[in-house]
Amino acid sequence: MILNEEQQMLADLAERLFADKASVDTLRAIRGGSHGGDYDNALWQAMIESGLTGILVPEAHGGMDFGLVSAGLVARETGRRLALTPFLSTAVLGATAIGRAGDAEQQQQWLGPIAEGRLIVALAVDETGKHRPERIASQAKADGNAYTISGDKTLVVDGANAGLFVVSAMHDGKPRLFAVEAADAGVNVEAVAAVDTRSMANVRFFNAKAQLLDANDNALDDVLNAGRAILAMELVGLSRAVFDRTLTYLSERKQFGLPIGAFQALQHRAAHLSVEIEISEAMAFQALAAFDADTVDAPQQILAAKARAADTARLASAEGVQMHGGMGMTDEFDIGFFMKRARAASELLGDANFCTERFARTRGY
Known part of the structure; x- marks a missing residue:
């Protein structure tokens, strides 16, 4: 690239x-409480302060x-440093969801605060221990001109800190995206x-007031693909950091x-x-560029890049x-933290098996 x-x-x-x-010392401190x-x-x-929170927000909204x-x-630097921030949940997933599915009023309401770092957004999609976004039991009901949502979501990234949730729920037999304020009485968050x-957090919605994000029927796929492409690059950064340290x-x-x-033997x-790592980085860059260009095969490229980056990070x-050697298994060395992040980030929004299976489907296998 x-x-x-x-x-x-x-x-x-x-x-x-x-x-x-x-x-990584900060990660240790967060882990230790x-x-x-x-x-x-x-x-x-x-x-x-550097404007990175508004990297995907239009200039009209301060991004x-x-x-x-x-x-x-x-994201590549996030992976290299094992940084813990709401960048993925808010600046990527949240900004993409509101930017692609929100109407003009909703964009005006939330994109500015995202760019300014005043709002943390969490995407609440999965309802089991594995990423299966099409399995949606949560239900949305019309309530006059508004909606209410009931259902449970698991492993919501940055859910404990979110001011706004973007939630998938079934409405009239179709999966749709809704925005729910975290302060609503019908929202219960368990870190x-x-x-x-x-x-992460598990989140229960019970008759929570919601706004329909209605502008784009393909919004959920767009949001998930953006997240997968970013995670692919985060995994590449992680792999490079491990390689350099080794x-x-x-x-x-x-x-x-x-x-x-x-x-x-070690040289080989x-x-x-x-x-x-070089191949995975090239595929990740190509996937990111394909998303930006909105090419027909962008979803395939993103799935391939996420699967490859996940396998490379595990390797x-x-x-x-x-x-x-033996020191690598001890907590004294940082290398073990990279292994844990590799496993977790690989699972997030679909592991290598999930992405490979979806890739095969899109190719007609």
């Missing part, structure tokens, strides 16, 4: 910002409208612990008077991993832990 000047400037900005503000929150608020504030390729550059420390360890750890990186494994984290 050859970046244009604007994208290269954004990539440089994101790299500097995350290098300065993001740290000493941070005072379940995401990195200092990093999130820096992202707000930058830079497209998904640019959002992917930020849950994720294996990678990412903020190369450093191979050059420093010595056996028989030589750096272990001098042994051919590192070379193989390097190639896999990278496993190789990283193994090549660190």
Whole structure:
């Protein structure tokens, strides 16, 4: 992917910002309960000040409208640093949902606060332990000119901090998207612990007042595809970080008077991993660009990129832990955190098996 000047400037900005503000030590503090929150608020504030929260929001609503390729550059740094922020839930999924499905009044109401970092949005889609967005038991009922929603949603990213939920529910026999204010009396949120420390929640809606997001019948697919493409790039960033850390360890750890990186068996494994990462990054960039261009095969490219990036991240984290030897299994080394994030991010919005099966369907198999 050859970046244009604007994208290269954004990539440089994101790299500097995350290098300065993001740290695995913060993840440790959040996991241990000493941070005072379940995401990195200092990093999130820096992202707000840099305009990154409005990266997909139109300029008319205070955003930058830079497209998904640019959002992917930020996601790559998120993966490299294991950053915990509401970027995926709000700046990507939330902004895409409101921007593509909301009417003019709804966009005016919520896109500005998203760009300004005043509103955290959570996408509530899944109702089981696995990502199956088409299995919707939640029901929406018309209530005069408004709607009410009842149903349970599981593993809602940033649900514990959200001010607004974008919820999938059945209405008149069709799956639709609705917006529900978190402060509504019919919303009950239960925070849950994720294996990678990412903020999640189970959310119950009982006659919660809702607004129909009605402008686009394909909005749910658009939102999920945007999220999958961004997660693919986050997984690529994670894989690169593991690879870089492992190369450093191979050059420093010595056996028989030589750096272990001098042994051919480990060189072959590192070379193989390097190639896999390059391929995954190329596929992720292509998927992001396809989404921006709204090409016919964009959903296929996104599914392929997410599946490939998930497999590569699992390989990278496993190789990283193994090549660190026994130390790689201890909490003293950060490498184990990358393995946990690789597993969790791979599952989010569809694991490699889910994406491969959906890809096959779209190709007529």
